[in-house]
Amino acid sequence: MAILTTHALKKHYGRIIAVDGVDMETVDGELLAVLGPSGSGKTTLMRLVAGLEEPSSGKLYIDGHPIMGVPPRKRNIAMVFQSYALYPNMTVRDNILFPLRARKIASDEQKRQLEWVTEILEIADLLDRRPTRLSGGQSQRVALARAMVRTPDLFLFDEPLSSLDAQIRSQARGELRELHDRTRITTLYVTHDQTEALGLADRIMVMEKGIVHQIGTPQQLYYDPADTFVAGFIGDPPMNLLQLENAIIGVRPEHFHLASEAPGKEIALELEIEVEHLEFLGAEWLIYGVVRRGLPQQHQQPRVIGRLRQAAMPTIGTRETHHFVVTKEDACFFDSNTGSRLSEAKVAIA
């Protein structure tokens, strides 16, 4: 268990900047997801923490001790690669024991640790197999076992679920969370899949173009995005971002209410929306529409997506125009130029 701290961490390859001044600190024992689109620098950040790359500038600390220049094998950080990187020339048992043997751990201690991880991960029957004879899910468990067996200070996961079939992915996600709750080892979990991040993490760090946009709990990210990037990235579909006179307003799809059904709350926005088509997703409906009236620039008629949390057929139909309202409570405001979040008070004055 450990706390990872980075200070103004930068990494560039020639003129390409991968990580552009990251300041962050983990909470001891948390599972922190690093979420971002591809090319956002999240994998580079992880490789810097692991010691596989040296930072161009900035500092890295584990429990307050600087680790720049410390080779990967001395950092006591375990990493699970996307490909799992199992050693094909060794049995599963030898794979798991490799980190212990490399550290010259006594053999009875090795045996104890091996029994401990094989029991937790339920892989006792795989020990004599070769990695080439394992399924994706089994490989993942073995990779986890190999990472866990030496009780590292820090876990690094690089998209560990992305090579699994969709059917077993959500199950593997649950198992990962359960494993983390048992071990409570501080974990950095790199992913581009927000479902994974939202469902798994204690906190999420959203990255783009090498910059951290926000660190917060899944709820904070969803209800309280720090800027338009987070607002437009988190949520499926994400926030609708509409240009107002002097700010951008962000509205979650589920926060459009029919004017007729609006509760007696303060209204931030009233729009006339023509419904283009409806999409049935089982437990909910998505409503695709075009704003016909209600925004300051009349010629702009942006598309918006609304969400209706019901399985029954909605009463509104396509080609119909309805009045929708957004309450002040639900709306988020952002600066038109910088995209950063504005406090409610400021908007009210403006």
Place this chain on the structure above:
Amino acid sequence: MKEGTVAHDRPTGLMARMALALERPRVLGTLMLAPAVLYVVAFVAVPFFIAIALSVSDATVGNPQIDTFVGLDNFISVISQDAFGIALRNSLLITTLTVLILLVLATTAVELLAREFRGKRLVQVLFMIPWAMPVALSAITWLWLLDSQYSPIDWVLVQLGLLGPDGPFGPSRNMFYLGREWLAIGSVVFVDVWRTLPLATIIVLAGRLSIPRERIEQAQLDGAGFFRVLFRIIIPALAPVLTVAILFTALLVIGEMSTIALLTRGGPGHATQILPYWAYLKGINSGDLAQGAAIALFLFPVLLAAAIVALRFAYRAGRD
């Protein structure tokens, strides 16, 4: 009417009909394979069977008719000569030593070339030079370097005080690299290694670059140092390709006579004699085609068996 439509679909031009024929795998396959098959038959299979026929005949350069069958007489006669034992020993010794040294050097070189560093391009080019250099040029270079009187190596050793009247290597100012049995064999091994290292390195490098980088990084994170990564991760992954490299270089060196022909001509006496060069001396220089063929064929069954075993191992290891 039906016949008419079929006829209409069939191409009429010569080119069109050829193009259609070439689309059939059997035709295309036969055509593509033909040059290689012809080459192998004409320049490998035919000479090989002629050699077998020669080795059980009494043919000489003067009377090259393969008409008298003498059984294994040539083989028995060859084995009973003193030079045979020396040539067999030297062939095996030189090949074994060369391959062992090559394995160590090629693996080391590959570890170097798999990394990024300044001037890597230059090192790569320097590595390839022995392979690209014309044989005549390298022969002159090595003959001069190992010359009995004017060797620059000797000169350096003298300057260092290792050679000469007061040096530990004796009062003479020359080592006579090619004039002493073990020094001559050592020199031959050295030149063979120098010539074959580029080939071995390229074969091994291809295998090294196909090891996923993540596997090596994983081992580093798991706490493995340089030697553990090398011996537990890299070399096991290289096993199939190392087998191929051993096989290729071993066959190249054991069948190779130009190094000996250039440096020692088998001498002094038969001290550095090897089977291929002895076969050449017997069969061509002395004109005894039958005995020459017998010597040349002597190692064939052994080499064939070794090649089959090695290839099967490489195939199995590569599949796993």
